[in-house]
Amino acid sequence: MKLNFFFILFLTLSVLNVDAQSNNEDILFSVQGEPVYTSEFLRVYNKNLDLVQDESQKDVDEYLKLFTSYKLKLKEAKALDLHKKTSYLRELSNYKKQLAKSFITDTKVTDALVKEAYDRLSHDVKANHILIKVSENASPEDTLVAFNSIMKLRNRALNEGFEKVRAEVHNGQTVYGEKLGYFTGFKMVYKFETAAFNTNVGDISQPFRTRFGYHIVNVLDKRKSRGERTVAHIMVVNKEKDSLAEKPEIRIQELYKKLNQGEDFESLAKQFSDDKNSAQKGGMLSPISSGQLSVQEFEDVVFNLDNIGDISEPFKTNYGWHIVKLYGKKLVPDFEIMKPELVEKVKRDDRSKLIDEALVDKLKKRYNVDNEFSGIDYFISIFNDDYFKKTWKLPADFKENEPLVKIGKKQFSYKDFGDYLQKTQRNRTQKGPYKSIISRKYESFLKDNLIQYQENNLEEENEEFAHIVGEYRDGLLLFELMETTIWNTAKTDSIGIQDYYNNHKNNYVLPERIDAVVASSTKQKTLKKVSKLLTDGMALDQIKSLVNSNNEIEVIFTSDIMDGKHQALPTNFNFEKGISKIYKHNNAFVLVQVKEVLPQTQKTLEAAKGTVISDYQTYKEKNWIKELGEKYKIVINQEVLTNVKSQLKK
CATH class of the missing domain: 3.10.50.40 (Chitinase A; domain 3)
Incomplete structure (x- = not known):
């Protein structure tokens, strides 16, 4: 997803629609005469203040630029009638139906079932x-x-x-x-x-x-419950393209020996773990819950570690070889942390039937629906065994206009329930007393229509629901606008992309790198010996066999094409061909043999195309916003803006 679209959502998920504003309310600015009120801007700014990562966006003037751009885009989208597109209306309707599910429920019953579920998960x-x-x-x-x-x-x-x-x-x-x-x-x-x-x-x-x-x-x-574990791991994978790399089972055993020699787990993980996501954090992984992982071998090892600080023996999974260290043990997460997840699970589970029953009772009271099914005798009189053959039809003299039940302001007739009976006969129905069958069908009919009536009227009945729908409505509209105006056109504008790349080539280069071997050891004396052997031209395999023994691993070698950020290299390492001095790095000592310095290289358009397209989209959007500002006049009330700034400084 585009970075700029993140800000679209960021705004639209925070802006509360203001459908009715007082004429006395301060107008902060207007877009082509359409007012934007101070209260809306302050609400958005304050709500998002803690979420903003870019400090410049906390500046009121900078934030106002973003906000006016957002309003310009919304104005353009409506001018292009994007809010009338069939696809837009369909997407909005589907969202409203999905969102309504979280509002149409009995919260007391749901809360009780969620608490029960948490107790059982414990x-x-x-x-x-x-x-x-x-x-x-x-x-x-x-x-x-x-x-x-x-x-x-x-x-x-x-x-x-x-x-x-x-x-x-x-x-x-x-x-x-x-x-x-x-x-x-x-x-x-x-x-x-x-x-x-x-x-x-x-x-x-x-x-x-x-x-x-x-x-x-x-x-x-x-x-x-076994709860969750916090662990770190060192992972070694097979590097088929690296002829100098050892087999992973040999490398993992070497690392295990170094751990048994007392070397630091975190330091070894930073230097040698092939899990790049966790290596920089000393191998630390996110907390693991029982049953969470698809790799059973890994989970079994994790939960069989008893004491904080315990380290497993090397073991193999489909991903490679691992050594795991236990850092923390915790039972089931706190209730408040799990509650949102549990709410969704409860609604999808058999428990939902209990929630439905409670909801129907609540809606009957809200819309003054009588529990009595006044028409049951009539429907029994026209019912017959054809229903079980799926051939039942309403009689020719059916009393279709007879009132059946009223839900809120909507009156249902015998025809509505008669049509429902005909429609649902396609579902298999077990033979039984007509009265019990028709009663069950009526309860289903009533439930469906009670829920549908509430859904249709939620925007009038529930302010929070109305706000969220309004937010999504604008966000979806801006997505349609950005996709048709910027994103899709930028992707297909091959000439524009080529020109942009030609004018900004300096932004798309491979950094200077080295083809190097890094020797790592906890003993500086050992690396001095390695330095001499490398200077003498001895092969790595010979050096390893000479320096390391079966019982003790003194040095580990890493061979790779490396840039300045490579985990094995010391900070600010000088790229110079030859054998370096000995550095202190990650609680160990390292020695680097630079075999070749690879200069900074220009990336081709094909190699950099994804980044180029993204940058070109940003460039196009910036110019487009400028054009919109000329098309729709923005007038900022400077006096009101000064008052806004003074309020925000308090």
């Missing part, structure tokens, strides 16, 4: 279970047979032992007896999870039903 349960399979839509007779079967198995398990019965009855088709191991919240369907967490260790639960059938669960153990 623990692991070890359990086995027995399942009698039965369909969710099974007949009452089949359901009763399954229930009686699971009750008999529970009685047997109480008398004979759960494991014995489990092993005997499992057939993998109608009856399952499975060892589940340890699991935590969200790893099982909600009803199963609830039964397991609510059953004491050693006990067998009462039968309970999920969508799979009837279960009993035997809880074997409960423990606190």
